[in-house]
Amino acid sequence: MKKYFIYGIIFLLLGLVGFAFGYFAKSITPDNSNNDNNSNFSIEDKTMISLPKPNKDGSVSLEEALSLRRSVRQYSETPLTLEDISQLLWSAQGVTDERGFRTAPSAGATFPLEMYFVVNHSEDLDKGIYHYYPDSHSIYLVREGDFGSDVQSACMGQSSVGDASVIFIFGAVFERTMDRYGERGKRYVYNEIGHASQNLHLQAAALDLGTVVIGAYSDEEIEKILNLGQDVNVLYVMPVGKISL
Ligand SMILES: Cc1cc2nc3c(=O)[nH]c(=O)nc-3n(C[C@H](O)[C@H](O)[C@H](O)COP(=O)(O)O)c2cc1C
Structure with missing residues (x-):
């Protein structure tokens, strides 16, 4: 016994x-699971595109980028290159070590952020909505078409959004962080969006590109344009373009 x-x-x-x-x-x-679950599109609807390797040895110092960073709302019509787009995505959410950790800190490495972008004009990409996959540094064309003016209307008609070459949109899956940290996890997601968006802001400054963070938008309208799943909330919109002189 x-x-x-x-x-x-x-x-x-x-x-x-x-x-x-x-x-x-x-x-x-x-969590490196396939994030396609976060949009209502199936994987068959999408085309995957590998991005050029990010440049980790730029010529502008961090101090210069910090001094240069300003909200810029007027852009020239010169399109962004695929290298520019790759660099901006990497600055916000790129993977920087073998564990999958990223350029921006993440509470408990729960990685709640999802990055989308709308191409208004680019030499290298068709107009449409794209989704960034940090692990493979690649993008999916989620939906082809001209969505710039729809996103501009969703952002209270702000001209910076309609004039931008590319409009970056940050979404977040709150459950990823709140499953671990409960109610406090919500705060951590808001903290994290600040880290990632500031990275993109500074990278834009270093590339001599203009951007501004947009908080004035209709959540429902943007989520409808992107056809996001119920679990993804939009937290920031960042139009980017060549600075108009
Ligand atoms: C949470 C937040 C929301 C903002 N929303 C908008 C916006 O909807 N439209 C806009 O043009 N600027 C927006 N801004 C940018 C501010 O207007 C800008 O940062 C401020 O005027 C200071 O200028 P600076 O960024 O050049 O230092 C926002 C900034 C923050 C932090």
Whole structure:
């Protein structure tokens, strides 16, 4: 009888160790699952495009970029290149180590942010809505077409949005962070969007591109244009273009 009791205790301890290990592993491993679940489009609807490698040795210092950063709302019609787009996406959410960790910090490495962008004019990409995949540094064409003026209307008609070459849109899946941290996780997601958007702001300054963070928009309208799943909330819009002199 005593023997079975001891076996029982051993099994219980092994179970506890297994649970603790699973929890710990989850806490350090980013969720690299296919984020296509976050939009209502199926994978067959999409075309994947590999992006050029980001430049990690630019000629503008961090201090210069910090001094140069300004909200810019008027852009020339010169289109952004694929290199520009690649660099901007990488600055906000690019993967910078083998664990999948990124340029911006993330509470518990839960990575709640999803990046989309709308191409108004680019030499290298068709007009449409794209979704960024940090792990493979690639993008999917989610939906082809001209959506610039729709996004501008959703942003209270702000001309910076309609005039931009590319409009970056940050979404967030709050559950990824709130599943771990409860109600406080909501604050962490808001903290994280600040990190990622500032990275993009500084990268734009370093590339001599103009941008501004847009907070005045209709959540419902943007989410409808992007056809986002219920679990994705839009947190920021950033139009980017060559600075109009
Ligand atoms: C949360 C937030 C929301 C903002 N929303 C808008 C916006 O909808 N439209 C806009 O043109 N600028 C917007 N801005 C940019 C501010 O107007 C700008 O940062 C401010 O005028 C200071 O200028 P600076 O960025 O050049 O330092 C926003 C800034 C923040 C932080």
